[in-house]
Amino acid sequence: MIELRNLTKSFRTSNGRKFLFRDVNACFPEGKNIGILGRNGAGKSTLLRIMGGIDYPDSGRVVTDQRISWPMGLSGGFQGSMTGRENAAFICGLHGIWGQSKRKVLDQVQEFAEIGNYFDSPVKSYSSGMRSRLAFGLSIAVEFDCYLVDEVMSVGDAHFKQKCREVIAEKRKSANFIIVAHSMSTLKENCEVGIFLGDTGLKVYENLEEAIELYLAGVSPAKAN
Template identity: 50%
Template sequence: MIELINATKYYETNIGKNYILDDVTFTIPSDKSIAILGSNGAGKSTLLRMLGGIDFPNKGTIRSKKRFSWPMGLSSGFQASMTGRQNVKFVCRIYGKDDNHMKEAIEYVNEFSGLGVYFDMPLKTYSSGMRSKLSFGMSLFFDFDYMLIDEVLAVGDPKFRNKAKDRLMEKIKKSNAIIVSHQMPILKEVCDVGIYLDSGKIQYFEDVQEAIDCYQK
């Protein structure tokens, strides 16, 4: 489960504090894939990062014993001067993978990403879409309790999007996902429950369709 205890998150602006969470206490049950919905600027991506332990509240606590992926498609932690292959090796070493697992990771990410010759070129030569494909592939290779997904299913051409969705659905059979997306069909297919974020407060819905209905109103 994921516990929010008096969690407050805000950003200072020229007109005062912009609250993402305003003294929120709530427990999100385990073994549920979660959709995060809200209007533009509500702080959905910030909430995603906080639930995954990548960002932190200004006050209060968010805690969980679960293992979270980095946000799929996010490549800010990669080394731009290194190739795709070298970045895969680097991440494998961080996660303590042995040489056999490293070889498997390289083969998997190379095949999944479809980068071709660019897999052995520095990331600084990549487009943002190519970086997202590399990141997505690495996220799928490693095992996590929760996959963090922020609109990444919109990356690439239709063939790649379909492949990414199929692989993700396979992964979710043995883990869960927390998803920020404006693609309602994806949320309905992947998620069990929903969170609607509005003005620093969250509404939790046991049925993801109810969360979608609330958002669309």
């Protein structure tokens, strides 16, 4: 169960305070994979960060009985002077993963990331692509009930994108996903339920196609995938 209760989130801008959400109440369908749609600036990524516990609402809260991941592929949280291995080990500690389980996670991250000896080099020496590989590998190596995905399948080369698709398809057998993507094909491949963020707020659609139709109604054909 994931429920938003009276969720309000705003930002201070030069033109005054902008509200992304104002007293939003919503209950996400259980056992479903969910696609989140909305124009740029609607608050899709912010909503994922709040659900993942790395951002906070002005008021209200997210109520859940599930283990929810941080947004998959998020690389901004790495400590640059620490190696990839050290960053991964630190995250394991935060999630109570120790001993053999920790070694298993580190091995999985190293194998997936395919960054060779850089795994034991400071993250500040990585390219953006290497950071993305490390971040995705770490996200998928830790077990969660629900994984948050924010456009991660739009980065990297064709080989990396295919690996992402394959590992998400495998994880869907035992976990659920909440995905932000501008690619309709990605959402259709992975999701059944849609959430649309628009001028009227947040609305949950039991049928993904309904949310897609509403989203595309406000997007020019040239921009729609």
